Amino acid sequence: MSNRILIVDDDPDILSMLTRFFTNYTPRYLVDTAIDAQNALSQLTKSPDLILLDVNLPDIDGFTLINQIRQLSTVPIIFLTARVSDQDKIHGLSSGGDDYVVKPFSLGELSARVSAHLRRETTPKHQDQIAVFGCTIINYTSKTVCVDSHLLNLAQKQYQLIEILSQNPNQVFSREQLYERVWGYDALGNSHVIAEHVRRIRGQFEQYHVTPPIETVWGVGYRWTS
Known part of the structure; x- marks a missing residue:
C-alpha cells in the first residue's frame, strides 16, 4: 500500500512541483495538499503517513498548527521553510517537528528524509478516527x-x-x-x-x-x- 503524504504550503508552485515529484517517485506516494492551516486540519481525516509543513501560512503559522496536530496525531512532520535561523529550527523541532528542511532544497535530499522517517514508522498502528468541524x-x-x-x-x-x-x-x-x-x-x-x-x-x-x-x-x- 502506498504511503500518503500531506503537503501544507501556500505557494501553489511548490505544491505543484512536490505533487508531481512524489506521485511519480518510486515508490509512488499518495499526495494531498493544503494551502492553509484550516484545510490542513481537515485533511487529517485521511490519516496521512507524513506531513511536509511550511511555517509561513496565511491564517496561522506552522508552529501554531503543529501544536494543534500534535493533540491529535503523532504523524511524522517535516518543516519545509525559508526560515533559516537556529532559533526557528529549535522552535520547530521543540514544538513537535521531526525534521527541518530549508528552502531552496534538493528534491533528492528531501525524498531521502521522507523515506527515512517513513521507515521509522513501519510498525503497524491503529489510525485514530478524527472529524473536523x-x-x-x-x-x-x-x-x-x-x-x-x-x-x-x-x-x-x-x-x-x-x-x-x-x-x-x-x-x-x-x-x-x-x-x-x-x-x-x-x-x-x-x-x-x-x-x-x-x-x-x-x-x-x-x-x-x-x-x-x-x-x-x-x-x-x-x-x-x-
Whole structure:
C-alpha cells in the first residue's frame, strides 16, 4: 500500500512541483495538499503517513498548527521553510517537528528524509478516527475535543453527547432520545438533565469565543450544525 503524504504550503508552485515529484517517485506516494492551516486540519481525516509543513501560512503559522496536530496525531512532520535561523529550527523541532528542511532544497535530499522517517514508522498502528468541524476537532478514538487548539475539559456524559450529535450532523434528537442513548433505557432520572449538560458544553466553546455547534430546535431537541 502506498504511503500518503500531506503537503501544507501556500505557494501553489511548490505544491505543484512536490505533487508531481512524489506521485511519480518510486515508490509512488499518495499526495494531498493544503494551502492553509484550516484545510490542513481537515485533511487529517485521511490519516496521512507524513506531513511536509511550511511555517509561513496565511491564517496561522506552522508552529501554531503543529501544536494543534500534535493533540491529535503523532504523524511524522517535516518543516519545509525559508526560515533559516537556529532559533526557528529549535522552535520547530521543540514544538513537535521531526525534521527541518530549508528552502531552496534538493528534491533528492528531501525524498531521502521522507523515506527515512517513513521507515521509522513501519510498525503497524491503529489510525485514530478524527472529524473536523471548522475549528472544532473531535478524536473519537481518544475521546477528546479540541477547539482552536484548546482541549476541552469534558465530563464523560458531555463527551458522549457531543459524539452522538456530531456523528449525525443536522439530525435532530429529542432530549428523551439523547437521555436513552447516554444513560440507557433503564436509567433512573430525568431527560431535563440533557439541557444542563448542553449548557455546560456550550460554555466551554464560548470561553474560547467559538459559537457552539449544538443548536436548539425549539420544541423538539438538539442538533449538531456542521
